[in-house]
Amino acid sequence: MEKLYTFLKYTFITLWTVFIVAPFLWAVSTSFKDFQSVNSKVTYIPWLDFEPTLEGWRVLVKSPARGGVDIVEPYFNSIFVTCTASLVSIVLGTLAAYALSRFTFKAGFVRNNDITFFFISQRIMPPIVLSIPFFIFLSTIGLLDSLLGLVVVYIVLLMPIAVWIMVDFFNRVPKELDETALIDGCNPYQAFYKVVLPNSIPGLIVAGMFCIIFGWIDFFFAFILTFTEVQLLPVKVVALNSSITPWWSLSASALISVAPLIIVAFVVERYLSKGNLSGALK
Amino acid sequence: MAKIDLSNISHSYNPNDANPTYALNPFSMTWENGKRYAILGPSGCGKTTMLNIVSGLVKPSKGNILFDEKDVTNLITEERNIAQVFQFPVIYSTMTVYDNLAFPLKCRNFSKEKIDERVKSVSDTLRLSSFLNLPARKLTADQKQLISLGRGLVREDVAGVLMDEPLTVIDPDLKFRLRRNLKEINDQYKTTLVYVTHDQNEAMTFADNIIVMDQGEIVQVGLPKDLFERPKTTFVGYFIGSPAMNIFESQVSSEYSVKINNIEIKTNSNLTKLKDKNVKLGIRSEFINVVEKEGENTIKASLTRVEDFGNFKLLTANMDNFVIKSKVDRELPISIGDINLYIPPEKCCVYENEKLI
Numbered sequence: 300m301e302k303l304y305t306f307l308k309y310t311f312i313t314l315w316t317v318f319i320v321a322p323f324l325w326a327v328s329t330s331f332k333d334f335q336s337v338n339s340k341v342t343y344i345p346w347l348d349f350e351p352t353l354e355g356w357r358v359l360v361k362s363p364a365r366g367g368v369d370i371v372e373p374y375f376n377s378i379f380v381t382c383t384a385s386l387v388s389i390v391l392g393t394l395a396a397y398a399l400s401r402f403t404f405k406a407g408f409v410r411n412n413d414i415t416f417f418f419i420s421q422r423i424m425p426p427i428v429l430s431i432p433f434f435i436f437l438s439t440i441g442l443l444d445s446l447l448g449l450v451v452v453y454i455v456l457l458m459p460i461a462v463w464i465m466v467d468f469f470n471r472v473p474k475e476l477d478e479t480a481l482i483d484g485c486n487p488y489q490a491f492y493k494v495v496l497p498n499s500i501p502g503l504i505v506a507g508m509f510c511i512i513f514g515w516i517d518f519f520f521a522f523i524l525t526f527t528e529v530q531l532l533p534v535k536v537v538a539l540n541s542s543i544t545p546w547w548s549l550s551a552s553a554l555i556s557v558a559p560l561i562i563v564a565f566v567v568e569r570y571l572s573k574g575n576l577s578g579a580l581k
Numbered sequence: 582m583a584k585i586d587l588s589n590i591s592h593s594y595n596p597n598d599a600n601p602t603y604a605l606n607p608f609s610m611t612w613e614n615g616k617r618y619a620i621l622g623p624s625g626c627g628k629t630t631m632l633n634i635v636s637g638l639v640k641p642s643k644g645n646i647l648f649d650e651k652d653v654t655n656l657i658t659e660e661r662n663i664a665q666v667f668q669f670p671v672i673y674s675t676m677t678v679y680d681n682l683a684f685p686l687k688c689r690n691f692s693k694e695k696i697d698e699r700v701k702s703v704s705d706t707l708r709l710s711s712f713l714n715l716p717a718r719k720l721t722a723d724q725k726q727l728i729s730l731g732r733g734l735v736r737e738d739v740a741g742v743l744m745d746e747p748l749t750v751i752d753p754d755l756k757f758r759l760r761r762n763l764k765e766i767n768d769q770y771k772t773t774l775v776y777v778t779h780d781q782n783e784a785m786t787f788a789d790n791i792i793v794m795d796q797g798e799i800v801q802v803g804l805p806k807d808l809f810e811r812p813k814t815t816f817v818g819y820f821i822g823s824p825a826m827n828i829f830e831s832q833v834s835s836e837y838s839v840k841i842n843n844i845e846i847k848t849n850s851n852l853t854k855l856k857d858k859n860v861k862l863g864i865r866s867e868f869i870n871v872v873e874k875e876g877e878n879t880i881k882a883s884l885t886r887v888e889d890f891g892n893f894k895l896l897t898a899n900m901d902n903f904v905i906k907s908k909v910d911r912e913l914p915i916s917i918g919d920i921n922l923y924i925p926p927e928k929c930c931v932y933e934n935e936k937l938i
Contacts, residue, residue: 478638479671481658483732484688497675 330550355547377532384453385510392461400469468502590644615771619788664733670725741773
């Protein structure tokens with residue numbers, strides 16, 4: 300029974316790994332092909348089946364004037380917008396979440412849970428509902444088609460995630476921890492950043508990871524709120540497509556688009572298994 | 582180290598409702614400097630609320646708190662210089678044991694030498710010296726609770742150390758030693774210690790003074806002996822002592838005696854001024870003796886159960902609808918059947934409306 304279970308487990312894991320990894324292998328091999336190798340016959344193995352070429356990668360860094368598509372600038376734009384918006388969202392979201400977890404708010408019929416739900420509701424709404432208000436808002440303040448405008452919009456999109464994760468996290472941090480800090484002589488701010496925050500690193504990492512992922516992969520708002528001045532990576536990658544699909548450069552750009560997320564996943568995985576709350580209480 | 586005065590304190594968690602319910606009914610009390618107090622009562626009687634009011638985590642609905650005659654009612658917790666230990670260990674899991682113990686001193690900007698000296702001294706007392714450089718989260722539950730305790734004791738100038746059932750997670754052997762340690766610390770530093778518990782043995786062995794609470798009310802304050810021999814209400818009689826006090830419905834029959842089922846029992850209380858003739862007679866099972874012959878103040882009952890606790894025997898006897906429990910010497914030969922129980926008048930407590938007269 301035990302053996303059968305192990306066997307099934309590993310079979311499943313193997314199949315799943317193949318399912319996940321196969322498209323990546325396909326993309327890696329395709330990114331080194333040229334028009335001939337993609338379109339003439341089915342090929343798999345470099346040097347044997349086809350002659351590998353770096354053309355698919357090279358066009359990504361060449362300027363359009365030299366026949367390239369230049370995704371370097373959109374790449375750094377994406378990094379800037381995602382990181383800035385995630386950072387601001389984490390800072391504001393953590394503070395908001397701490398307040399929602401520890402203090403009781405009353406405004407008419409509105410209570411803490413309603414406020415938390417208000418944050419989350421911004422994510423539950425179909426994004427298209429928000430597109431027109433965002434468009435008008437950005438055009439009114441003159442931030443349409445600018446990095447700053449995108450950062451503002453992304454903060455709105457990412458902060459609910461941070462609030463949501465951190466409220467849940469702080470609710471599981473016993474309030475005796477804060478009270479002990481107060482008794483030991485901290486003021487409420489010190490209690491937060493000296494005691495509660497260091498205990499919340501796992502939560503912060505999870506929240507940060509989700510912010511980065513959702514910021515990085517957003518296509519919709521990046522597409523609607525930018526035109527010519529500023530472009531983000533997802534929009535640029537889609538724009539690579541033309542009447543003759545450039546499979547090689549699409550594969551290459553797809554690979555470098557997911558690369559940061561893979562790195563984030565590896566770093567975070569290590570933290571998630573190491574840092575945990577076990578031992579803060581009891 | 583301070584004298585703590587609680588004057589006309591009361592607290593409700595819903596003060597703005599039409600009919601607020603009170604977690605603490607109005608009371609006044611003084612905790613003398615350097616004494617040990619135990620607050621004893623069943624769960625939900627307001628013990629923790631009282632502690633939180635003293636430490637400033639809860640602001641009382643009414644009344645004032647004074648530390649050495651200085652009104653601290655409106656001061657926030659960090660300004661009160663008080664220590665509180667919770668039921669379950671709270672540690673700063675990202676810090677080492679040393680940093681945990683040093684934290685209250687660091688927050689108050691003590692010099693490094695002073696911090697070092699105090700942490701060493703407290704960690705020696707609590708036998709944590711060998712763990713000082715370990716991350717606090719690596720320790721066992723009772724060691725963590727020692728850290729919590731240590732953080733309370735590390736400040737010498739603290740107004741008082743409040744402990745909310747601090748030894749729940751600690752194993753019995755260590756519990757015993759820690760209680761003695763706390764007493765030593767109290768003798769040495771003259772720290773005012775307040776100890777909340779629902780365990781009467783813990784309260785009795787620890788404190789000079791015991792405060793018994795029930796349903797937000799302070800029912801009796803006194804020495805362990807007073808609580809045991811002269812419980813002020815039937816609640817205290819039930820709550821303190823194991824088994825609980827024997828309490829019988831009875832009628833006043835003459836100046837000094839009451840009748841239980843037509844059996845006349847003499848007491849030492851003067852009952853002439855009572856308006857209500859229906860009273861309750863309370864007597865500890867420790868004071869009831871088995872005698873050979875019927876006589877004055879004896880009750881004839883049928884013994885239904887004998888339990889041997891090793892150091893004593895607990896007899897359960899029935900007399901009509903009354904159940905009488907008596908603790909006797911374990912060597913006393915006893916057999917199931919009719920026995921005579923003697924009730925000494927000087928140990929009888931008479932209760933009118935549940936209150937001692």
